[in-house]
Amino acid sequence: LVAPYRILHQTPDSQVYWPIACGANSEEINKHWEWLEQNVMKMLSVFDTNEDVTSFVQGKIRGLIAEESKMTSIKEEDDPEKFREALMKFEKWFGLPQQEKLVTYYSCSYWSGRVPCQGWVYLSNNFLSFYSFFLGKEVKYMIAWDEVSKLEKTTSVLLSESIRICSHGEDHYFSMFIHLNETFQLMEQLADYAVKRLFDKETFEEDSSLKDPLQITKRGLENRARNEYFRTMFRLSKDESLNYITDCFLWIPFCHVHTFGKLFLADNYICFNSQDGSQCNVIIPLREVIFNKLNYFMLYPVFRGDGNFSQCELKEKMKVQLWNIHFVEYGRGVCMFRTKKTRDIVVRGIPESLRGELWLLFSGANNDMAAHPGYYTELVAKSMDTFSLATDEIERDLHRSLPEHPAFQSDTGISALRRVLTAYAYRNPKIGYCQAMNILTSVLLLYAKEEEAFWLLVSVCERMLPDYFNQRIIGALVDQAVFEELIRDQLPQLTDHMTDMTFFSSVSLSWFLTVFISVMPIESAVNVVDCFFYDGIKAVLQLGLVVLDYNMDKLLLCKDDAEAVTILNKFFDNVTNKDSPLPPMAHQPPIASDNQHPHPKVDITELIRESYEKYGDIRTVEVESMRRRNRLYVIQTLEDTTKQNVVIVSQEVRFSTKELEDLFDLFKKEHFLSCYWKSNSVTLKHHKPSLPYLEQYQIDRQQYCALFRLLSPWSYSANADSLAMWSFQHLVENSYHLINFKEFSCLLDVMCNGSFTDKLKLLFKMHILPDPNEEALYRAVATVTGLLLRMEEVGRRLNNPSSPSKTKSDKNQDQQCGDNFQESSVLPKEEDTPTEAQSETEWTFAFEQILASLLNEPVLVEFFEKPVDTKVKIEKAKNATYVTDFEVSSSDVRPDNLSL
Incomplete structure (x- = not known):
C-alpha cells in the first residue's frame, strides 16, 4: 500500500524524486517534516553542488533506516x-x-x-x-x-x-x-x-x-550507570546492586494522595523516588520490614515547657517540637518519608539532640552500621597496635583538631578522635589519613558516638566526597571545576571581572575539604553540615555561590586576589548562628583595621535559606553529570602537568622542548598500549600517580622495541632487533625491567644528535656483558670444553685396536695433556701455555683501538655523523597504527642470543 502522505527530495536540475518520509496522516508527516527542518535542512547550505546535496540526504536517510531497524x-x-x-x-x-x-x-x-x-x-x-x-x-x-x-x-x-x-x-x-x-x-x-x-x-x-x-559490554555499562545513579540518590554503599526499576504510585498518608514515581528494588532495599515534583523519597531496608508498622505508628512525647529558658534554649526546644511533629506525620527512622518539608526544616537547622541521629539517617551511615555489627570494635583492636606513616600524621594533628572546643581539651576527646581516625586508616590504607579528616571527624564526634562517627566518616570519604582524601585530591579538584562552571553560569558579571578563574579554585579548596568547618565558627558550620548530609555536595555548591553573590559588590572592586581573600575571610568571621544554644567559640581573629567599618553580622540560617531560594534549582543529577564531565578535564590537566615536569627534568638533551613533548606523548602512548589489551600489564601495575613524575610512566622491552623501530636512525639495519634488545638491556637498572622517559630520551639523543665518538661509545657499551663474573665463566667453559675434546680424542686412540701404536712423542703429548688436565681442573697456572681454543676466546679490544681503526674509514664516520631529522620521524611515529605496535612479541629475540 502507498502511504497517503509522502515527503520527496528533488533538486532543480534533476527530474528524479527521492522518497524521504511517509505517513499515514497529516500529524505524522508534519512530525517528520519538523525533524527534517531541525536536523537536515540547516546543513544543506554548506554543499556547493546539487549532487552533493542529494548524496548527503540519501546517505543520511539510509543511515536512519539502518539505525531505526x-x-x-x-x-x-x-x-x-x-x-x-x-x-x-x-x-x-x-x-x-x-x-x-x-x-x-x-x-x-x-x-x-x-x-x-x-x-x-x-x-x-x-x-x-x-x-x-x-x-x-x-x-x-x-x-x-x-x-x-x-x-x-x-x-x-x-x-x-x-x-x-x-x-x-x-x-x-x-x-x-x-x-x-x-x-x-x-x-x-x-x-x-x-x-x-x-x-x-x-x-x-x-x-x-x-x-x-575484555568483558565490558553495552548492557554492563548501562547497568553500571543505573547502579551509580541509584546509590547516589539514596546514599547506599558501593556493594549495593539495583535489580529492578518500575513505575508505580505510592500512597502518601499525610496528604491522602497517590504520588507517581519510580520504585527501585535492590538486594537489601526497596526505594521510591517521586517523579511529579513532590520531592518525596522513601528508603525501606528489608531488615526493617517486619517492624515497619510499629515504627510508623509510634508516637513521640510532646514538649511541654515547665521552666524559664533563655531565648536560644527556647528556640532549640521549639525545633525539637517541630521535628517531633514531623516524625509523627512522616515517620521516623530509615523508613521516614523525605519530602520538601523535610528539607525546609533541615535548612532551619537540626536541633542539637537530634543531630547525630539525623546525620546517620540522611548519610546512609546507619545502614552501613546495621550491616556490619561489631566491625568498628574489631578494627580498633587491630589498629591500635599498628604503626605507620598514617598513624604518625594522626598523632601530629590530634591537638590541632578544634582546640578551642572543650571536648578536645582533655584526653577523653583526643583518645576517641585517635581511635576513629586510626580505625579508618586501617580499614582503607589506600587513603590512610589525609589532612582535613581530623577537623571533620572532630565535628562528627561532637554529635555522635564513636562507632557512629566512624561510619559517618566512611560515608563522607567513600560516597559523598569520593576521591577527596587521597594524595591528588582529584575529587576536590573536580568539584572545584564544577563550582567554576556554576559561577560562569550563575554569576557571569563576576567571571567577567575576574578573568583568572584559578582564584576561585584556591579560595574554595578548604570549603569543599572541610564543608566550611575550617572557615567559619563551629556553631554556624554545623548547620552547613546538616544540609550537606541531606543534599550532598549540592548544598556546599549552593552556599559557595550565595557567599560570592553576597560579596559581589566588594569583589568587583578588588584589585588583586589578596584583597578578595581578605573580604571573604572577614565575611566568614562574622557569620553567626543566633539560634544556637552553644556559647560562641573563638575561631579566627577578625581581620579589620581602624579605618574600616565593622563587617555586618550574617546569620547562617538566613544565608542557607537564601542559597536554596536562589540556587535550589540545581539538581543532584546535573551535579553528578558535571562531575563526570569535569573529571576528564581535571585528570588531563594533571597529566599535562606531569608532562611539563618530566620535560623540564629531561632538558639536558639536545632535543627542542616541542620535540621532547612529542616524544613524551609517544612514550606515554606506548605505555598505555600494553595496558589496553592486557588486564595484568606490568607497566600498569607499577603506574602510581603518587610516584615522582619521572617514575609514573615506564615502558618494558616490548614497548621500547616498538619505539626503537619508529624513532631510531639505526632501525633500518639488518640487525635492528638485536640493537634494540641490547640498547634496552644497557638502560635497564631495576628488577622490573622498565625504563623511564629520561633514560629513553637520553639514549635516543645519542642516536640522533650525538657525535661520532658518542655513538661509537654507545655501541661499545651495548656489548659489555652485564654480569661482572660472566667473562670468567666464559673462559672456564671454554677451558673445560677444550679439555673434554682432548680427553675424547685420547680415549678413542686407547680404545681403538686398529689404531697404530703410539710413538713416544704421542705418549709424551698424552702425559702432558693429563698433567694439564689435573692442573686446570684445580686452578690454571699463569705460566701454562694457553691452548688454541683458549687463545681464540681471550681476544679482546679496547674502545680506543676500535675508535682509531674506524676513524681511518671516512665512510663509516660520515654514516654515524649524518644528521637525523627528528621531526619527520616523530610525525611518522604519530601516524603509526596501533596494531603495528601491539604485534611486537616480548619473546621475539632474547638478548642473550643476540649479536651485532
Missing part, C-alpha cells in the same frame, strides 16, 4: 548477525587487534570542517572510531578514550544537538544521532572507565565491574 529490533548484543557484521567492518577498517572489544555502534555525521560526513561511529573499550565513505572520499578517525579532555552535548546554529569531544586541544563534533542521550551516556561511561583504569588505579580496583577490560 537496529534499535527497534533486538539490541546488538542479542542480534549476533548484525553485530558480527559490524564487528567485521570495525576490524577491517581500523586494523586493531582482536582483543579490542567492540561495545556498540551508531549511525551519525562527523563534521570535518564545514562539511558533515555521514558514516558510523564505533565505540570500543579503548577507542572511539569513526568511518565514512562519502562522495568518493574515505574519512577515518580514531580517538583514544584516555586522551579525551572534554565530552559534552552542544547546540549550535547548524546543529540542533551534537556531541563535542576534545582531544589534544582539537574539537570533534558528532551529530544526527537518533538516540543522542543514550549514545552520550555510553561515551561518558567508556571515558570514565578508561580514566579510572589507566589514571586512577585506586578507584578502578575498588570497582568490581571494571576488573576485566
Whole structure:
C-alpha cells in the first residue's frame, strides 16, 4: 500500500524524486517534516553542488533506516548477525587487534570542517572510531578514550544537538544521532572507565565491574550507570546492586494522595523516588520490614515547657517540637518519608539532640552500621597496635583538631578522635589519613558516638566526597571545576571581572575539604553540615555561590586576589548562628583595621535559606553529570602537568622542548598500549600517580622495541632487533625491567644528535656483558670444553685396536695433556701455555683501538655523523597504527642470543 502522505527530495536540475518520509496522516508527516527542518535542512547550505546535496540526504536517510531497524529490533548484543557484521567492518577498517572489544555502534555525521560526513561511529573499550565513505572520499578517525579532555552535548546554529569531544586541544563534533542521550551516556561511561583504569588505579580496583577490560559490554555499562545513579540518590554503599526499576504510585498518608514515581528494588532495599515534583523519597531496608508498622505508628512525647529558658534554649526546644511533629506525620527512622518539608526544616537547622541521629539517617551511615555489627570494635583492636606513616600524621594533628572546643581539651576527646581516625586508616590504607579528616571527624564526634562517627566518616570519604582524601585530591579538584562552571553560569558579571578563574579554585579548596568547618565558627558550620548530609555536595555548591553573590559588590572592586581573600575571610568571621544554644567559640581573629567599618553580622540560617531560594534549582543529577564531565578535564590537566615536569627534568638533551613533548606523548602512548589489551600489564601495575613524575610512566622491552623501530636512525639495519634488545638491556637498572622517559630520551639523543665518538661509545657499551663474573665463566667453559675434546680424542686412540701404536712423542703429548688436565681442573697456572681454543676466546679490544681503526674509514664516520631529522620521524611515529605496535612479541629475540 502507498502511504497517503509522502515527503520527496528533488533538486532543480534533476527530474528524479527521492522518497524521504511517509505517513499515514497529516500529524505524522508534519512530525517528520519538523525533524527534517531541525536536523537536515540547516546543513544543506554548506554543499556547493546539487549532487552533493542529494548524496548527503540519501546517505543520511539510509543511515536512519539502518539505525531505526537496529534499535527497534533486538539490541546488538542479542542480534549476533548484525553485530558480527559490524564487528567485521570495525576490524577491517581500523586494523586493531582482536582483543579490542567492540561495545556498540551508531549511525551519525562527523563534521570535518564545514562539511558533515555521514558514516558510523564505533565505540570500543579503548577507542572511539569513526568511518565514512562519502562522495568518493574515505574519512577515518580514531580517538583514544584516555586522551579525551572534554565530552559534552552542544547546540549550535547548524546543529540542533551534537556531541563535542576534545582531544589534544582539537574539537570533534558528532551529530544526527537518533538516540543522542543514550549514545552520550555510553561515551561518558567508556571515558570514565578508561580514566579510572589507566589514571586512577585506586578507584578502578575498588570497582568490581571494571576488573576485566575484555568483558565490558553495552548492557554492563548501562547497568553500571543505573547502579551509580541509584546509590547516589539514596546514599547506599558501593556493594549495593539495583535489580529492578518500575513505575508505580505510592500512597502518601499525610496528604491522602497517590504520588507517581519510580520504585527501585535492590538486594537489601526497596526505594521510591517521586517523579511529579513532590520531592518525596522513601528508603525501606528489608531488615526493617517486619517492624515497619510499629515504627510508623509510634508516637513521640510532646514538649511541654515547665521552666524559664533563655531565648536560644527556647528556640532549640521549639525545633525539637517541630521535628517531633514531623516524625509523627512522616515517620521516623530509615523508613521516614523525605519530602520538601523535610528539607525546609533541615535548612532551619537540626536541633542539637537530634543531630547525630539525623546525620546517620540522611548519610546512609546507619545502614552501613546495621550491616556490619561489631566491625568498628574489631578494627580498633587491630589498629591500635599498628604503626605507620598514617598513624604518625594522626598523632601530629590530634591537638590541632578544634582546640578551642572543650571536648578536645582533655584526653577523653583526643583518645576517641585517635581511635576513629586510626580505625579508618586501617580499614582503607589506600587513603590512610589525609589532612582535613581530623577537623571533620572532630565535628562528627561532637554529635555522635564513636562507632557512629566512624561510619559517618566512611560515608563522607567513600560516597559523598569520593576521591577527596587521597594524595591528588582529584575529587576536590573536580568539584572545584564544577563550582567554576556554576559561577560562569550563575554569576557571569563576576567571571567577567575576574578573568583568572584559578582564584576561585584556591579560595574554595578548604570549603569543599572541610564543608566550611575550617572557615567559619563551629556553631554556624554545623548547620552547613546538616544540609550537606541531606543534599550532598549540592548544598556546599549552593552556599559557595550565595557567599560570592553576597560579596559581589566588594569583589568587583578588588584589585588583586589578596584583597578578595581578605573580604571573604572577614565575611566568614562574622557569620553567626543566633539560634544556637552553644556559647560562641573563638575561631579566627577578625581581620579589620581602624579605618574600616565593622563587617555586618550574617546569620547562617538566613544565608542557607537564601542559597536554596536562589540556587535550589540545581539538581543532584546535573551535579553528578558535571562531575563526570569535569573529571576528564581535571585528570588531563594533571597529566599535562606531569608532562611539563618530566620535560623540564629531561632538558639536558639536545632535543627542542616541542620535540621532547612529542616524544613524551609517544612514550606515554606506548605505555598505555600494553595496558589496553592486557588486564595484568606490568607497566600498569607499577603506574602510581603518587610516584615522582619521572617514575609514573615506564615502558618494558616490548614497548621500547616498538619505539626503537619508529624513532631510531639505526632501525633500518639488518640487525635492528638485536640493537634494540641490547640498547634496552644497557638502560635497564631495576628488577622490573622498565625504563623511564629520561633514560629513553637520553639514549635516543645519542642516536640522533650525538657525535661520532658518542655513538661509537654507545655501541661499545651495548656489548659489555652485564654480569661482572660472566667473562670468567666464559673462559672456564671454554677451558673445560677444550679439555673434554682432548680427553675424547685420547680415549678413542686407547680404545681403538686398529689404531697404530703410539710413538713416544704421542705418549709424551698424552702425559702432558693429563698433567694439564689435573692442573686446570684445580686452578690454571699463569705460566701454562694457553691452548688454541683458549687463545681464540681471550681476544679482546679496547674502545680506543676500535675508535682509531674506524676513524681511518671516512665512510663509516660520515654514516654515524649524518644528521637525523627528528621531526619527520616523530610525525611518522604519530601516524603509526596501533596494531603495528601491539604485534611486537616480548619473546621475539632474547638478548642473550643476540649479536651485532
